[in-house]
Amino acid sequence: MAMAGIARLTGGVSPATLALSAMDWWIHLAVAPGKQLQLAEKAHRKLIRWIDYAARCAREGEPCPAIEPLPQDHRFDDPAWSQMPYGAISQMFLLTQQWWHAATTGVPGVSRHHEDIVSFMARQMLDVLAPSNFIASNPILQQRLIETGGRCLADGWQYFIEDFERQARGEPPVGAERFPVGEKVAVTPGKVIYRNDLIELIQYAPTTAEVRPEPVLIVPAWIMKYYILDLSPENSLVRWLTGQGFTVFMISWRNPDAEDRNTDMADYLRMGPLAALDAVCDITGADAVHAAGYCLGGTLLSIAAAELAHRDDRRLCTVTLFAAQTDLSEPGELGLFIDEAQVNLLGGATWSQGYLDSSQMGGAFQILRSNDLVWSRVLKTYLMGEREEMTDLMAWNSDGTRLPHAMHSEYLQRLYLDDELAKGRFEVDGHIVTLAAVRQPLFVVGTERDHVAPWRSVHRIHLLSDAEITFVLTSGGHNAGIVSEPGHNGRHYRQYCRPAGEPPIPPDDWEVRAAIHEGSWWPAWGDWLANFSGAPVPPLPLGNAKQGYAAICDAPGTYVKQR
Structure with missing residues (x-):
């Protein structure tokens, strides 16, 4: 109860972790005169560079800058910032930001985890104080005020009140109502043909005269609704797959509530991919299935594949993982929020209410990219009075699900902190399962700008399995990189296949070997699936009443609409 109370006050961030990190950094910096002299020298050099830049501005008007922003920092792209x-x-x-990076990294004796946290928090404070956030120091905002006669601030205040009221009432953001589930998104025709207390299984209607005999079973992440893979018709991966001659099945997770507090990882495994696999094989009569998992769904699918290998169950023909981590020893900046103190605090919060709410998770993801997801929105919407137009992907992103207390706590402890799956210590029903036992060909997708599952972390599956691995690195982030339909402008990807039995390939070496291709990676995946599929056969009807799988309702089903 005490932990739950602290979590409510701090937004789920452990004050103990922050305090320990700050003390570790400060104490070691205080007893490191070499580092102090280095920082003093850097401060002096940067001041001289700034003075030189200011002097050249007075002589030349717009000289070359003293420092360039990082590639992902677009706050000062407008030419007005050079005046x-x-x-x-x-x-x-920018010079101050660079100095603080030097001050918070490379201090002798500071633990890596504490260094990452201090450096991250310093960036957050600098993001708050960035000159782009203030009227007095932002020339673009000043010009906007002149053009609108100050109306932009009045509009921004109205938008702020509207967003605040919607958030207080637990309503989706403005514009999300334009994408109702089953009407504008998740509209690929199909039927729910199986349901248990955790999932609905959707079978989609075939769209080709013949289909491959091996169906495709997709396991989405249970942290969000499944229809990220079935958005609008023009960017639906499900619709595209059916158009390539595949019979597609999709798991739709139930949105748990307080009554599901004791649902754990074993339940998600048994009632999720394993139950769905049984249903798919019973309905289609297929001996082999292509299985694909996205994000956490991919992590769960990899555990299911390891469990099936332990049973000598060979129903999986191939395994595909979209932005899914199997080794969490280097989880990226999301790992900043995961340590023993943090897990203890979150455990108290989820124990108190029985689940972790999607809004609590969404806040952490936004902080990881505060420039793009927080302050740029504050500037554009609330100061410049320009509300961004809602898209189907943005609407989906606001439609989260809850995580049961038992499953969430177990996931953080066993997979994040203890990294049991990668270390070969993950138990299922009293026995150890390992990815080394998985022999099926693997198709693994990472995304270049992924802040949830960094591609180098996803790439570490090469260390866990000696099966054939086709690894693809695509442009975009965790969501937009996966929703990368053919014809999408500006898309590219790298691809390289490591044959079975060969040694692991370090990420840097993989980048050198991988061929670069323009366009979407979806066709490459479709060709890969076809290579491991049999000759086309006539499509089957939806469901199989003789096997007890009569159609229950139309897609997208009922679970996806739960709030």
Whole structure:
């Protein structure tokens, strides 16, 4: 109860972790005179660079900058930022930001985890103080005020009140109502042909005269609704797959509530992919199934594949993982929120209410990209008075699900902190399962700008399995990189296949070997699936009443609409 109370006050962030990290950094910096001298020298050099830049501005007008922003930082792209005094302001900020990075990293004796947290928190504070966030120091915002006669601030205040009220009432953001589930998104025709207390299984209607005999079973992440893979018709992976001659099945997770507090990882495994696999094989009569998992669904699918290998069950023909981590020793910045103190705090919060709410998770994801997801929105919407147009992907992103207390706590402890799956210590029903036993060909997709499952972390599956691995690195982030339909402008990907039995390939070496292709990676995956499929056969009807799988209702079903 005490932990639950603290979690409510701190937004789920452990004050103990923050305090320990700050003390570790400060104490070691205090007894490191070499580092102090280095920082003093850096501060002096950066001041000289800034003075030189300001002097050249006075002589030349718009000289070359003293420092360039990081590639992902677009706050100062507008030419107005190169004019005085805004050029001097932005350059001072960027130089200060670089100095703080040096100050919070490389301090002898500081633990890596604490260093990452201190560096991250310093970036958060600098993001708050960025000159782009203030009227007095932002030339683009000043021009907008002049053009609108100050109306933009009044509009922004109205947008702020509207968003605040919607959030307080637990309503989706403005514009999400334009994408109702089953009407604008998740509209691929199909039937729910199986249901238990955790999942609905959707079978989609075939769209080709013949289909491959091996169906495709997709296991989405239970942290969000499944229809990220079935958005609007033009960017639906499900619709595209059916158009390639595959029979597609999709798991739709139930949105748990407080009564499901004791649902654990074993339940998700047994009632999720394993139950769905039984149903798919019973309905189609197929001996082999292509299985694909996205994000957490991919992690769960990899555990299911290891369990089936332990049973010598060979019903999986291939395994595909979309932005899914199997080795969490290097989980990226999301790992900043996961340590013993943090897990203890979150355990108290989920124990108190029986689940972790999607809004609690969404806040952590936004903080990881505060420039893009927080402050750029504050600037554009609330100061410049320009509300971003809602898209199907944005609407989906606001439609989260809850995580039961038992499953969430077990996932954080066993997979994040203890990394049991990668270390070969993960138990299912009293026995150990390992990915080394998985022999099926693997198709693994990472995304270049993934802040949830960094591609180098996803790539570590090469260390866990000596099966054939076709690894694809696609442009985009955790969601947009996967929703990468053919014809989408600006898309590219890298691909390389490591044959079975060969040694692991380090990520840097893989980048050198991988061929670069323009366009979507979906056709490459479709060709890969076809290579491991039999000759086309006539499609089967939806469901199989003789086997007890009569159609229950139309897709997208009922679970996806639960709030």
